[in-house]
Amino acid sequence: MSRDELNARALAELDALERILAREPVAEEHLELAALVDSVRGCAMKMRPEFSAELAARFEGRGRRLGAGARSSLHTSRRWLGGGRLAFAGGGAVAAAVALTILLSGGVRDALFGGGSTHGTVHTLSPSSGAAKNASRVLRSGAPSTVPHSTPSLGTPEIHQGAGVNGVGATATAPAPSAAATPGSSFAANPPRLIARGSSLTLASPPSQMQAVANQIVAATEQQGGVVEHSNVDVSGPGSYASFSLAVPSGHLGRLIATLSSLASVRALNQTTQDITSSYQGENALLARRLKALASLRTQLATAASATAAADLRKQIGAVEHRITIERATIARLRGEASNATLSVQVVPGAAAKKHAVAVSPLTRAYHDALHALQEILAIALVVLAILLPFALCGLALWWAAAGVRQRARERAMRAAH
């Protein structure tokens, strides 16, 4: 039965009851109810004066301490569960998670320190990867780590100490200057390495700018101490095309690629390195053996017993000298390969270069990195939520069930007590 369904008499009696409890006068017909209330209240136990005084001293004094800001240890522990402190702790946890995520992602670190950790690791870029658009930035900022400052001049082999990598397409790691300069260190244990480098770069430029780009490629190559070994520039409308075969001191290869990447959109970049140390050493050893054999033959020639024997020795000496010339040429070629890197540049028709890709500011980079970090945080939060939500729901259901069971047990206890 709802309150609306109560009859008017019952409603009047309930209203009268409120007035009785508020010690307000009621109609004569409700005096019986007032007497009933008085009897029920009279049946209730009254507090002993001693207990009343004790309780008053206990809680009124505590109330004053509460007002003065005093807190018991239990109070303090409860307060730690308060909403404000929970919010504060939650905010701190979120801030810590943000900081940890940023550190892990390395996004802001790259923005602050120039992304040194990623330099020299990008060897093949394609337009689909998206990284090609930023190749100029990467290579420009990465040039100091891949190209020694004391780069050798053209014709001088670049000798890398220790960390050379065999095979085409492997990572070319520049030696630490201290390792190369320290006498008696690993330099003696590890022979000098000769690294041959080759790269190919594909740029996209509007046909109208093809000639200008070609001229800038030549100028940039000469500026870096390189030469144009071969070039083919065809400026004929939409089908304009340009290709170059460049040779540049190995130490300047990175800078040149960075410069060329800023001239147009980078479609592809492929860098290869090859360790030719073993070939170089093998040729040197062969040369030494042939020089030794040549000396021996000349000694034998000086003491030849007959003209026939001398003629035969001269013939052998000629053959050895020819071999020695070939070995020296091979050695010179290997030294040339190590000292000069080759760069093949193709310029194809395409859209104009996006300026922002090459001129992005550190602030913009930091902004994008921060956005990336926030995306990672959101992803982590979703994963954590997906893990915790079932447990939280189970816990909530258990708590709700336990509270219901406890309440029913209380009701049973009340019924059983009387």
Added chain:
Amino acid sequence: MTALTVIPDGGPQASEQFEALYRSCSEDLFGYVASIVRDRAAAEDITAIAFERAYRRRALFDIHRGSPRSWLFAIARNAALDELRRRRRTGALLGDVADERAAEELEELDGDLAERRLLVREGLAALDPRDREVILLKFVGRLSNAELARVLRCSESNAGTRLHRAIERLREVCGVTR
């Protein structure tokens, strides 16, 4: 009926609010608890426990879920029922414990009044526990119907209905006619 509206978590008003709650509720709360457990010593303990818990949990009090008075009575009710459960588990004696102070009070009353109170006491004892609790919360605890609903965990209209029926049954068992 309920003077307090908010129990602040701290500050200069906190002491006044908590002391006012104590002064306005302590006597009624004790009477209500004593009617449930029927033991003065246990009622004193439970009353003290109820105020202690209210003091500890004051940060969790939500004014939107009821008045401080109903909140305090709900705490006391749970504590009293837990005491009954404990007694039930331990096999403690249940039932009225002789209360000398109540007997002295009855002796001091006029004959008719004393007889009426005895009649009502017996009528309360004969009532269903749920009906008796509603009457005690209303008459002794002086809770409004909304506060009654909060303590009994039911709707306000349901509390009013239960209260009216309980009064009718008390009248029946006491032989009171209107």
